[in-house]
Amino acid sequence: MPDEWARAFFDEGFEETFRLRGAYSSTQDDLDALCSTAMPQGHEGRVLDVACGFGRHSGPLTERGYRVVGIDASPEQIARARQLYPQTRFVVADMRQPPPGPYDVVLNLWTSFGLLPTRADDLAALTAWRKVLASGGILIMDLTTRERAEHLNRTGREQISTKRVTHQGVTTEARYDWAEGVSYVRYSRNGWSRTSRTRLYSRLDLELALHEAGFAAVSLWGDFQLGPVDPAKRTVVIAGTEASALPSAPHQAGPGVSTLGRPE
Known part of the structure; x- marks a missing residue:
């Protein structure tokens, strides 16, 4: 496949195709769980939504009080997002070159990682996200790992x-x-x-890449409610600029699944 496959894939017909498949039915429940567990409390956090698509996370988060910037490389998706959620700022941008921060949270949801031409490009994206995070900020990813596939x-x-x-x-x-x-x-x-073409990362590969990109700590979860990792589910990855930035599972004192400390 050509490296520019995504330019054709994320066109005007993309949203309708995945709506027919029921891909968006859990959006509100996912956001409810995410906002109650990992997102900054007080609904005033600065959020960068990377590969925001037509704004299905960015728009509702703005409505909840977060200050959101959504970016996507697809002009068609950004045009649709601006139409649906005019109160949110949307920018056509490469995920390796996000708008300057600082942000309290970078979101990369719904397996929007591993789409770039090479692993080096993926690492460049992770490094760029780390650079625009504020001190104590977190990256939240939601994706299908190789284990689930x-x-x-x-x-x-x-x-x-x-x-x-x-x-x-x-x-x-x-x-x-x-x-x-x-x-x-x-x-x-x-x-x-x-x-579509997606590079499949194992959970260990993701952790190593995130540490290489400059994140201090990584935790892995099975859902937005911070349940245990499950090979049948997508994996929620939370990486912090500081170890203390990682959320704790409900009724638990510390991070639930944190497998690697940052290498020295």
Whole structure:
């Protein structure tokens, strides 16, 4: 696939395709949980939403009182976001070059990581997000890790796994190259068909990359309510500029799943 695949993928037809698949049904519940566990309290935090799409997180967070800037490389998605949520600031920008901060929180949700051409580009994005965070700030990521992809799609030791499913008029054809560590997924419906490419990171790979990017501490969770990591679910990653910035799980004194300290 060409490196510029995302330019064609995130066009005017993207939102409708994923709406048909039911991809946005949990948005409000996710935000309720996120705001009660990891987001700054008092609803006055400065938030950068990276790969904001049509603003489905940025807009509601602004309505809750947060000061949000949403960025996306797709002019079509930003135009739609501005239409839906005119009170939020949206900017067409590469995730490796975010608007200057400082921000209290950088959000990277819904597996919006691993889309850039190389791992070096992904690391450049993480490093850029770290630089625009305020002291004590956090990065919150929500993504499918390699562990989840294998749990749901790999039956043995095969190097290539494939899957084809049709739901609500959208056909999903996935190809997982485990040696390359990349998934290729084609979504097709009447009048629209596009293919995505996502680099699959294991939880350990993510932790190492985040430390390399300059984050002091990393914690891993199974959902926005800070439940335990579950291979059947996406992983919520919270990385702090300081170890004390990491949230604690409900009824727990310290971070729930923190596997690596920052290497010296």
